[in-house]
Amino acid sequence: MVSPKGSDVFTPEERARVMAAVKGKNTKPEMIVRRLAHALGYRFRLHRKDLPGKPDLVFPGRRKAIFVHGCFWHGHDCARGSRQPRQNADYWRNKIGRNVARDASSLAALSALGWQVLVIWECEMKDRDALSARLRAFLGH
Incomplete structure (x- = not known):
């Protein structure tokens, strides 16, 4: 997005508007995974707040959880x-670093509680057959 001034630098108000539009739940990649899991016959709960990291999909009876991560954000x-923003680079490097650390902490905490966890990346959405096979392998009996 280019600001009205013609450059790629946003005013604080423009940046706030852009960032407010970024969703944390029900993203397109997450919806793809949810539809695939449902079509395969699996039923799940969403965003369980009582579990570390609030996994995107939770299969309580199987004690399995899935996180669907955006490649840039995580x-x-x-x-x-691996893209690096040119504007405010230090901020973004630190922010993404904190996200990675938080993700690792959430995975470790879930594992310590006896949960198995699968992370699906946004870039893995292209090959739906491979993604379905991965879901089946992870969720299978």
Whole structure:
């Protein structure tokens, strides 16, 4: 997005508006995973606040949880995740670093509670057959 001034630098108000539009729940990648899991016959709960990290999909009877991570926001090592913003680079490096640390802490805490966890990255949405196979393998009996 380019600001009305013609440059790629946002005013604080413009930046706030852009950031407010970023969703944390019910994102497109998350909806894809939810639809696939449901189509495969699995039933789940969403965003359980009583579990570390509030997993996106929770399968309580199986003690399994799935996080659907955006590559940029969670510091994935793919092309999209390794992009570095030019504006306010230190802020973004620190923010994404905190997200990665929080994710690792949540995974460790869930594991310590006896939960199995699967992380699905946004870049993995392209191959739905492979994603379905991965879900089946993780959730299978």
